[in-house]
Amino acid sequence: MPKQSAPVKKNETITLTFEDLTHEGNGVGKINGYPLFVPNALPGEEATVKVVKANKNFGFGKLLELKTKSEERVEPVCHVHCNGCGLQHMSYQLQLWMKMNQVKNSMKKVAHLEHVPVHPIIGMEHPLHYRNKVQIPVGEKDGKLITGFYQKRSHRIIENTETCTTHNEVINDVVKTVRETANRLGIRAYNEQNHRGVLRHIMVRTGEETKDIMVVIVTRTDKLPHKDELIKELTETYPNMKSIIHNVNAKRTNVILGEKTTVVWGDEYIHDKIGDITFAISAKSFYQVNPSQTKTLYEKALEYADISNNDVAIDAYCGIGTISLFLAQKAKKVYGVEIVPEAISDAKKNARLNGITNADFFVGEAEKVMPWWTSQGLEPDVIVVDPPRKGCDEALLKAMIEMKPKRIVYVSCNPSTLSRDLRILEDGGYETREVQPVDMFPQTGHVECVCWLERKASS
Known part of the structure; x- marks a missing residue:
């Protein structure tokens, strides 16, 4: 034909x-x-x-x-078009409908779970200026330093840090201060074509509750030029500055942070609170970027976990212990596992910081550690899993099924891989009871979900 x-x-x-x-x-x-x-x-x-x-x-x-024109079309707050938040032309209600629809379609077409309740998505009252962290590249234009995000499918910087509507406003201001101070001091931007120059990225982290500020300056060079002048400008301008860090990345790479990190002023950590738990956050810590919605997300995860004081829980992909420590407030014992050693170090520090003694943390791949725990006789009542966008490794799903917990709580940032994994868990003897979408990233196409699964009586 x-x-x-x-x-x-x-x-x-x-x-x-x-x-x-x-x-x-x-x-x-x-x-x-x-x-x-x-x-x-x-x-x-x-x-x-x-x-x-x-x-x-x-x-x-x-x-x-x-x-x-649609009645749902609105005037974007930002006109930079850096592709960081491509839904600003939609009303927020339409954004929420779109994300809700995405979750429902994935449940139906990938997981084949047409009758599972997908609750109305939990949105934000004020869906702007919510991000508590930014990693922003530095370039040059007409002999001056510029900062902004890369244009889609390119490494051309689109200047946008003066008015970015997803960063909290302190972050925008701090990036501007670092850039203008470095420009005044004659610090050159890194040039990825010839691998010359100095300043590669500026990272800023803030604490939502504490108002702590951390600045990480990433350079190609071992030396941070005009270090004392930079420190003076930042500490005198921002009373809440708690940490100034120099990170060296001398490689030809798209990876932002290098291996060498030095505290040049203040502390190694800033702090923040979610609910009653205080977290110490380092330059390399994974910590959710939308604190108010993180609290909403974790409260729902705790509700679905339904932990009692006799329960043993496992937190796979535990990171710096965010979910683990919430579980530990109610559980008899919590075991956290994470492949990143620095994250486990932070998790242990956070447990000590909050006086929590019933949570143990282990470095390793969850899909390897959990079968070993099974061989040692560990029988969890609840497993909570919060994997990256690619979802759970199949070996981890198998290990979860073989451990036979009463409940599984699956926190996901990707409805497609979530639905794929739910299908495997369903076939392994679990029933998906509820799905709760949460809008963690307004103005973007991303959506987070919390799922509650119960072990079937016949299993």
Whole structure:
């Protein structure tokens, strides 16, 4: 049979009506059943579109002119277009609907769990300026330092740190101070083409409750030029400055932080609180970037875990012990496992900081450590898992099933891999009881979920 071609051609200009959204927030319109994905378009809108790519089964377009506008279209707060928060043209209610729909579709199409309750997504009252951490590259333009995020699929910096609407406002101000001070002192930006220059990245972390500030200055060089002047400017400008750190990354790499980290002023850690638990956060700690929604997320995880004072719990991918220490407030014993040694060191420090003695932390791959625990007779009542975007390793899922806990609480930042893993757990004898989406990253396409699974009586 002859190869069927697309009904549109590259560079063709067409009129398109949009009827849906992708999980990334692109508008979906169809020509004779052939879908075109177009950024910045909303359902119900009609627009003139230029076809930029036409594959056999779908294509991509560029929005040229809106003929009709959706009532859900709003004026973006930020006009920089760095692609860090690509949903600002949508009302917040539409953003929440889109994310909720993404979770429901994944449950239905990937996990084949059509009847599991997916509760209404928990959004934010004020969905701007929520991020407590930024890692931002430094470049040069017209002989001056610039900071901003990389343009999509490139390493061209789009300047945006003066007004970024997802960072908390202190972070924007601190980045500006570091950049302007370094510029005044003649510190050159790193040039990744010729591997010369000095200043690569600026990282800023803040404590939501404590208002602590940490600045990490990443350079190619072992020496931090004009260190004393930088310290003086930062400490005199920000009374809540608690930590100034120099990180050296001398490699040709896209990795932001190098291996050598030195505290040049103040402490190695800043502190923050979630609920009643205080956390010490180092430069390399994993700590959720939206503190208010993190509290919401963890409270739901605790509710689903339904821990009693006789229960033993495991926290896989425990990080710096955030979920573990919440569990330990109610459980008889908690075991945390994490592959990153620095994170386990931080977890132990956080347990001591809060006077918690019933939580033990171990370095290793959860999928290897947990079978060993089984061989030693450990029988957990509850397992909580919070994996990276790629989801759980299949060996870990198998280990969880073989441990036969009464409940599993699965915290996920990727509905697709979550649904894949739920299907495996369901087939292994567990029933998914509820799913609660939480909007941790407003203005972006990302969505977090907490899932409650119970072991089936027949298992």
